Amino acid sequence: MEYTLDMAVLAILIAFCVNIVLCPVFIPFLTKIKFGQNIREDGPNSHLKKxxxxxxxxxxxxxxxxxxxxFFLQDNFEAKLVVFSTLGFGLIxxxxxxxKVVQKRNLGLRAYQKIILQFAVSIAMIYFIVQYGDYEKMHIPFTDKMLDLGGLYIPFLLFIIIGTANAVNLTDGLDGLASGVTALVSTFFIFVSWAVGSGTLPVAGAATGSLLGFLLFNAHPAKVFMGDTGSLALGGFVVSMAIILKLPLFLPIIGLIYVVEVLSVIIQVGYFKATKGKRFFRMAPIHHHFELKGMEETRIVTLFYVITAILCLVGYLGTAGIF
Known part of the structure; x- marks a missing residue:
């Protein structure tokens, strides 16, 4: 099957229209059954009104x-794998x-439960990738060369899948932040998928359209939050797209915001333990640090959008040796 940009545009429009039809119905329903967001007491004061x-x-x-x-799955293994990854992490x-919301247990799943479930979904993904695909070699940015990790490929995949899913999850902390950043990243995937003729093209379009529709209701001031349901699903989407397109090494470029967010948490926790109670950032993830330093929420989100857009363009230049 030939994958054209028209296919991606159609997927964008379908997902966008479905989203803007569902949101006005679903949001009042969530309000009625009291599925409201709990706000951290130690967070920025501006968040208490949320x-x-x-x-x-x-x-x-x-x-x-x-x-x-x-509409585009049929015999499309690559699209099915992306959908499986998105659904798997979304379910977690x-x-x-x-x-958190229904049983009123603020911490949600316990850490070991999250890890077990994420390992299970990741191992299932790796099984399908290894058994039915040919994705072992990865493109090296800005070259026409590929990296073959050999026996380290599977451990690398396990690390990159779980790491990316949780990094995107941590990015969801300000109105429109994770949805907007990921919409830009998925747009990058659209053009790469089209250029290489990948079956991931329509699902990249579907993700972009869904996120653009959701942004109408998630942008500041947000009428709805995606929760871990959305942010972990987006993490599964991003990492599966990168793996299938053989672009895991591009994630630190196009997904720099995700990387910085997760690193800020690692640094904060490590520094806190090493200094017996001192904090490196005012608050982690880093978007909250900027808030507590006085930056407006919308300015932080816009800054992260611009950085992501520029780095997606840089990433696209880095694919020159692939096409």
Missing amino acids: AGTPTMGGIIIIISFIISSF GFLDDYI
């Missing part, structure tokens, strides 16, 4: 993504949100 805002809006993202993708996020 308490009670409907969460678990990631369900809308996933539904519109699946409906749009459905849903369980986490359900425990």
Whole structure:
């Protein structure tokens, strides 16, 4: 099958339309059943007014993504793998949100439960990747060369899948931040998929359309949050796209915001333990550090959008040796 940009545009439009139809119906429903966001007491004071805002809006993202993708799956293994990854991590996020919101246990899934579930989804992904695909070699940015990790490939995949999913999850902390940044990253994947003729093209379009529709309701001031349901699903989407397109080494470029967010948490925790209680940042992830230093939420989000857009362009230049 030939994958054209028209196919991606159609997927974008379907997902976008489904999203803007579902959100006005689903958001009042979430409010009615009191699926409201809990706000950290030690967080920025400006976030306290967000308490009670409907969460678990990631369900809308996933539904519109699946409906749009459905029209293009057929015998498309690559698209099916992306959908599986998105759904798998989205389900973990849903369980986490359900425990937080419905069972009123603020921490959600326990750490060991999250790790076990994420390992299970990751191992299933790796099985399908190794058994049915040919993705062992990875493109090296700005060259026409490829990296073959040999026996280290599977451990590398396990690390990159879980790491990326959680990095995207940590990026979801400001109105429109994770959805906007990931919409830009998925647009990058659209053009790469089109250039190499990959079956991931329509699902990249479906993700972009879904996120653009969701942004209408998630941008500041947010009427709905995606919750871990959405952010973990997006992490699964981003990492599966990168693996299938053989672009894991591009993630630190196009997904620099994700990397910085997760590194800020690692640094904060490590420094806190090493100094017995001192903090390196005012608060982690780093977007909260900027907030507590006085930057407006919308300015931080815009800054992160611009950085991501520029780095996606840089990343596209880095693919010159692939096409």
